[in-house]
Amino acid sequence: MFLPSLLPLFALLPSFTPTRTLQLVSAYDTAIHPEFHQGLAINDVPAHRRLHWMRVANEAVYADGHPCPQAPFGSAVVNTTGDELVCVISNRVGVTGNPAMHGEISAITHCTDVLTKKGWTPQEILGSWKEFSLYTNGEPCPMCASAIRWAGFKEVIYGSSIRTIAEHGRNQIYIPSSEVWEKSYSLGHATLMLGNVLTNETDVFFAHQFNESAPCPVGCERQPVPGKRVQACTPVDNWEEVIAKAGVGLALGQSKVQGRHDEL
Secondary structure, three states: OHHHHHHHHHHOOOOOOHHHHHHHHHHOOOOOOOOOOOOOOEOOEOHHHHHHHHHHHHHHHHHHOOOOOOOOOEEEEEEOOOOEEEEEEEOOHHHHOOOOOOHHHHHHHHHHHHHHHOOOOHHHHHHHHHHEEEEEEEOOOHHHHHHHHHHOOOEEEEEEOHHHHHHOOOOOOOOOHHHHHHHOHHHOOOOEEEOOOOHHHHHHHHHOOOOOOOOOOOOEEEEEOOOOOOEEEEEOOOHHHHHHHHOOOOHHHHHHHOOOEOOO
């Protein structure tokens, strides 16, 4: 009932026809949207580069000096065509006290600052998001998904799904990002969404906080929590050496070596 009543209004806009509206609604139909996209080469991006940038996002938590944080959400923004990292950052809620600074919101804010420092004008920055891909190790919540759609990103690629994160005990708003996509068709631009990429590496970051039987991420071990009856994953004394020997935490450094990194 809702959609047909809007079609005459869209018909008045030359750049947004009823046919285009129906195409976007169909593309974002949550009933048919697939959940798993690992291994796909879309938008001329090889699958192995998807895995690399997801590792960069996933390993952003290491920059905060903690291999097993309570809120291990990391995001990386990449120029889709140039395969260059624009910025990378992790959840800043605990650092700033701002409850809106989830990983994806932090990435949009941080990238805006990075591009501003490079001398870009606000208009240039606003026009750039459509050339960028946002990689995040956890599926965007409704707030972050909405911000991504308003920004007009070319792509968003996530690791662990909201369902998986919730099953591990973390409180969530139970609205999948695909539903935000479906309800935002009137924005007039499409954002490709690829999900459940590199979950064998992202899931472990979200599994341990509320489940004592879950394994700790590399560089951490379970220890009693003073004043509490539970054990939590805490960093070992030489965690940097441990993760280096395990071959993790290297993706960001590899980006710098390859000359693909112009932000940190």
